[in-house]
Amino acid sequence: MAEVPDGSWKWAIVIATFMITFLSAGSGYSVGVIYVALLDAFEKSKATTAWVASILTSVMCASFLLGVASARLIGHRKTVMICGLVAAIGFLSSAFVSNLYQLYFTCGVLIGIGCGAPYICGIEMIGHYFKKNFAIALCLGLTGAGAGQLVLSFVCQLLVDNYGWRGMLIIMSALTANICVAGSLLRPLSVNAAVLRQGTSKRTIHEKNKRLSTNDRTKSDDDATDLASSGVREILDPTLGELRSHERKEILQGDPCTAFCPKNMLxxxxxxxxxxxxxxxxxxxxxxxxxxxxxxxxxxxxxxxxxxxxxxxxxxxxxxxxxxxxxxxxxxxxxxxxxxxxxxxxxxxxxxxxxxxxxxxxxxxxxxxxxxxxxxxxxxxxxxxxxxxxxxxxxxxxxxxxxxxxxxxxxxxxxxxxxxxxxxxxxxxxxxxxxxxxxxxxxxxxxxxSLPYVDAIVKQRRRSRKGRTYKDTRVGLNDRETTTDLRTTN
The missing domain is CATH 1.20.1250.20 (MFS general substrate transporter like domains)
Structure with missing residues (x-):
């Protein structure tokens, strides 16, 4: 993927990812702060109470796949904003539960999904906007997780001491809703950006389009129809027909039904x-x-x-x-x-x-x-x-x-x-x-x-396998040519 020409907005993506990881990771740690309060409030065993945090952690990790699939279906921005709303609802509903088992769903499942899926969306958007400086951009974005652990652990403990664990959850609901604000910054890459990344100006491509034959124009329209049906919700540009075949394939591969089918994943x-x-x-x-x-x-x-x-x-x-x-x-x-x-x-x-x-x-x-x-x-x-x-x-x-x-x-x-x-x-x-x-x-x-050494061995074996396949193909062709010559001679 080539470098995105808009060099300013990609740093807004890093800031948005920082905000998302700050709130997501910090919100996860906030549940651990109320562990002792939950023991006193519901008088359950430590193992039973600990399931709240365990379910939350597991659901957060599992929701990464859900986040990627949803992003390919409706986009990263909408996915993050919807999940931020789910997390806020999870915190708010957790403040009004009457028994510990209700927290398994409101706190473990709702907050887990709401805080987990946006996390991977931020990482993936940095991958879309950055090529050369991906590592530094990603590390800066993920710094929010450490900042959230540092800041929100103190804040949540302070809120529990002053307002109780139910009051803390209500305030965290309002704070977590800011994930929606961060998600609004995740501006998606348009189809036109893919053209610009190839280094070709719009005017040049429009001039080429004028010289296209009727059949080529029909083929370009078919490509645009396929692109729209694949779930990309961008304003289509008439320059789509000039995209390279691998560039069109890169954009069209965002079908979650195909990418996340268990058979295809395996x-x-x-x-x-x-x-x-x-x-x-x-x-x-x-x-x-x-x-x-x-x-x-x-x-x-x-x-x-x-x-x-x-x-x-x-x-x-x-x-x-x-x-x-x-x-x-x-x-x-x-x-x-x-x-x-x-x-x-x-x-x-x-x-x-x-x-x-x-x-x-x-x-x-x-x-x-x-x-x-x-x-x-x-x-x-x-x-x-x-x-x-x-x-x-x-x-x-x-x-x-x-x-x-x-x-x-x-x-x-x-x-x-x-x-x-x-x-x-x-x-x-x-x-x-x-x-x-x-x-x-x-x-x-x-x-x-050991990863680079294994990678080198795998690539060497692939090259050797391709070489043997090519050699076998040439031998087969030579044998057929020899048989044809003998038949002609006879």
Whole structure:
């Protein structure tokens, strides 16, 4: 995909993505703030109450695929604005529930869908508007997640202390409605932009259209009809007939019924790519470590004797690390000498080292330094998920690829914190669970650094296979020519 000529509006897309990730990620963390209040209000067990946050996290991850499909059907702008409204309704209805099980739907499902689908829409729009500076733009946009974790965790706790958990949910409903405002900035690329990206002026194309024959004009009209029926809701330009065939194919591929049919997803080229499969494995390993530390770092600090009011700052310090270091990782991507898989591996190793430091740090200062480094590394490697997809598979696969990979987030979010809690109950501390996180993070770094070598091997095999196929074809042609010559001679 060529660079979009409108160089100013694409930075508005980055700002909109920052706002979306700020509100989406921050709203997800706000539910965790009311965990203790929900225990007191409904008097259910900790496991039953914890299902609210677990369902929310899982639905947010699962809704990434829904967001991509909906964006291809009705557009990114409409998808984000509708989902922002759903999230606001979810928060508002959660404030008036009469039992905990109603929160499973209002808080877990509605807020999960409303905050998850816009997240992937922002990432995909950055992929549409950026080519050369995709990494820095994406990291700047995703910095909103760290800022939301840092700011909204304090804000929500302050609201709970002053207005109670029901009042906090009502105020969060109004705040989350601003996702609709951010979504209004996601101006879609028009068909005319695709023509401009080819470097051809409108006047030149109109002059060429005048010289088209009647048959060519009919073919151009058919292409425009097909484009309109595919769900692209843009004002059609008469220059569509001059689009290159691959450019028309790029625009026409937005049919969600085709792109997200289970058969097509399983037989598509991306899901069968060896590099993509390794990326899935790497993400499962890194999220195993990240979820264990993220969920249990506060409880580990309290086990060491830290006061509750001080240990609650750990989550904010982790968000601060993400907020500061995600733009730095994006800036480092400018250097052609530093590859994204190297930066991602370094970030994972930093997370592993910080996890070991968390295990052996006995004072609050040491724990805060270690958790800051962990947050910085986690922010870098998670932001580079989409960057690696673009590096190995191109910007056209960033939406679907990110959505498929994020499904591992939901699976690990449901299982790994539970496993770590069981290990803590079994052995009396978090040392074993955190060592499991360390090994998983190092294994993820090893898999990530191997991606370019696997990619090179796969490409070499494809070239060899094509060469053999061409050679076999030529041998078959020579055999037929020899047989024809013998028949002619006889």
């Amino acid at each position: 037989t598509g080229s991306l899901i069968l790519e060896s590099v993509f499969i390794l990326q899935l494995i790497s993400n499962i390993l890194q999220l195993t470590g990240i979820w264990i530390v993220t969920v249990h770092a506060v409880r580990h600090s309290r086990d060491l004797g830290t006061a509750d009011t001080l240990s609650s700052s750990i989550s904010s310090i982790m968000g601060l690390g993400q907020l500061i270091c995600r733009p730095l990782f994006g800036a480092m991507s400018y250097s052609s000498k530093v590859k994204p898989y190297v930066l991602s591996s370094v970030a994972l190793v930093a997370c592993a080292v910080a996890t070991v430091a968390i295990i052996y740090a006995r004072n609050l200062a040491g724990q805060l330094i270690a958790i800051f480094v962990f947050g910085a590394g986690a922010g870098g490697c998670l932001a580079y998920v989409s960057v690696l997809l673009v590096f190995f598979h191109g910007t056209e696969n960033v939406g679907l690829g990110t959505s498929l990979i994020v499904q591992t987030h939901g699976a690990t979010a449901l299982t790994m914190p539970i496993l770590a809690g069981w290990m803590r109950d079994r052995y009396g501390d978090y040392k074993g669970a955190f060592w499991l996180a360390t090994v998983s993070l190092l294994a993820a770094a090893a898999v990530t650094i």
